Amino acid sequence: DIQMTQSPSSLSASVGDRVTITCRASQGISNSLAWHQQKPGKVPKLLIYAASTLQSGVPSRFSGSGSGTDFTLTITSLQPEDVATYYCQKYNSAPYTFGQGTKLEIK
């Protein structure tokens, strides 16, 4: 099975900072990669699919890139409401594995 590895596991940044989270697949998955955001105590929410397509309603400060095995989620100007844990997920085929998550906090 393909493993999904995120880095870092946790991250602290200041408001207005540019933040980058990476996700690596153990085998190529083309662009079948989604990013989900889970705010504390809340339900996960889809942010990005097809590696770089923003889900409707998601602020434009979020962006995704990558293909194959290496992917990136970028927040261009961190806002207080972005405090959350971010998960990547492959969906090209079962098992639909998630990364272990990256917990993002405000410094």
Next chain:
Amino acid sequence: EVQLLESGGGLVQPGGSLRLSCAASGFTFSSYAMSWVRQAPGKGLEWVSAMSISGGSTYYADSVKGRFTISRDNSKNTLWLQMNSLRAEDTAVYYCAKRSSGSYMSYFDYWGQGTLVTVSS
């Protein structure tokens, strides 16, 4: 508006069984693949099971294979997860998730509120 409402969670003893339900509304249920995802307390997301639009194809994580069964009734807009031989490590919030299409290669675009399953004596 897409709505997914899980129910059926609760406290169950090790070795016991539980059946989770997910009532769907706001979309044509029969046109979308569906999945279950769980999250143990303080842990990350773990994909559990998936089902095709017709129910003819099912998929399971190795951790639940042989113990859990996913099913759906498109006439009732409902997805189920039958969980048998439950273990302490199955304790988690279980989420129902809608897929973006009927394809096996579709992303998870909506999540339910979740239902808590606690396996303990």
